[in-house]
Amino acid sequence: MSLTRRRFLVMSGGIAALAALPLAIAEPEHEVEIAMLGTARGERVWFAPLGVAVAPSTRVCFVNRDPGNSHTATSYHPANFERTQRIPDAAVPFHSGFLLPGDTFEVVLDAPGVYDYYCLPHERAGMVGRIVVGTPETPGWQGAVVETVHAAATALAALPSVEQILAHGQVMPEEAA
Amino acid sequence: MNSIKTLTIGLGVAGLLGGISSQAMAHDEEALRQAPPASPYVKVSDALPLPEFIPGLGTLFVDPDTLPAGPFLAYDREGQLSATVYMTPLAALEEGAAFNDMAVGLHPVDSVDIYYNAGHPGVDEPHAHVVLFHDSEAKARLTP
Numbered sequence: 001m002s003l004t005r006r007r008f009l010v011m012s013g014g015i016a017a018l019a020a021l022p023l024a025i026a027e028p029e030h031e032v033e034i035a036m037l038g039t040a041r042g043e044r045v046w047f048a049p050l051g052v053a054v055a056p057s058t059r060v061c062f063v064n065r066d067p068g069n070s071h072t073a074t075s076y077h078p079a080n081f082e083r084t085q086r087i088p089d090a091a092v093p094f095h096s097g098f099l100l101p102g103d104t105f106e107v108v109l110d111a112p113g114v115y116d117y118y119c120l121p122h123e124r125a126g127m128v129g130r131i132v133v134g135t136p137e138t139p140g141w142q143g144a145v146v147e148t149v150h151a152a153a154t155a156l157a158a159l160p161s162v163e164q165i166l167a168h169g170q171v172m173p174e175e176a177a
Numbered sequence: 178m179n180s181i182k183t184l185t186i187g188l189g190v191a192g193l194l195g196g197i198s199s200q201a202m203a204h205d206e207e208a209l210r211q212a213p214p215a216s217p218y219v220k221v222s223d224a225l226p227l228p229e230f231i232p233g234l235g236t237l238f239v240d241p242d243t244l245p246a247g248p249f250l251a252y253d254r255e256g257q258l259s260a261t262v263y264m265t266p267l268a269a270l271e272e273g274a275a276f277n278d279m280a281v282g283l284h285p286v287d288s289v290d291i292y293y294n295a296g297h298p299g300v301d302e303p304h305a306h307v308v309l310f311h312d313s314e315a316k317a318r319l320t321p
Contacts, residue, residue, distance in 0.1 A: 042294040098226030125295035
């Protein structure tokens with residue numbers, strides 16, 4: 001059976017244990033969508049926005065809007081395929097699994113700081129993204145990781161800076177250069 | 178039932194073969210002409226998290242032993258074999274790999290498209306798609 005739409009909810013930032021009782025959790029104040037996109041023949045794939053700033057406890061919804069490909073939203077963390085950690089220490093790593101066209105994956109990000117993530121089958125093609133939760137003034141803030149050796153080092157180095165994301169709210173791929 | 182492995186591209190070679198060989202190859206082509214092809218072929222979307230019908234490529238079947246290059250047999254929505262597709266990783270080519278003597282689903286080839294693909298489940302690295310369309314309407318049928 002092939003589901004046309006799957007929904008996932010992952011709670012992070014130390015409240016993962018409450019995930020079994022989603023109806024009891026208060027709705028986050030904000031919700032943002034990050035689309036997974038690609039050209040018709042798959043020459044290019046990307047997240048849009050590439051970088052986005054959100055308040056703590058915002059619900060982030062990843063949506064595969066690429067009709068011809070599968071994608072994942074996978075945080076950089078040793079628990080996810082032994083990648084180097086690029087999310088706050090207090091955050092729970094997330095991995096959507098493969099999302100077919102139209103599928104969605106939701107995650108609520110509570111721990112303030114920088115979350116870098118990637119698409120598992122497209123990491124080597126540079127499909128990475130960044131979410132900034134809170135600001136450097138938020139208690140518990142943990143900033144971006146600087147890393148030079150990585151399969152997607154070039155794409156990670158090209159991610160918009162925290163300052164750029166906070167200044168604009170979101171940065172689309174064509175604005176990142 | 179013979180698989181696609183028994184078929185050869187046959188460009189220039191088919192004409193050198195005798196009548197018996199030609200009949201055998203024609204029989205094999207008929208076996209693949211309509212989906213689903215027999216084992217060892219598997220539907221790609223049954224084995225990998227990919228859409229059943231991929232725009233531009235249709236419904237793909239492949240012998241897993243031939244991955245990553247293929248050939249992938251590409252069928253339209255009516256189950257007609259419309260294209261044969263090869264997927265060749267760029268890194269492997271740069272390192273000197275060659276993909277030789279690969280089979281083809283049908284011998285008639287109307288046109289060929291070659292283009293870059295960033296990757297997808299099954300071939301999760303940048304690679305080239307080489308698409309042999311088997312008739313003049315095949316591309317349109319695979320891109321509804």
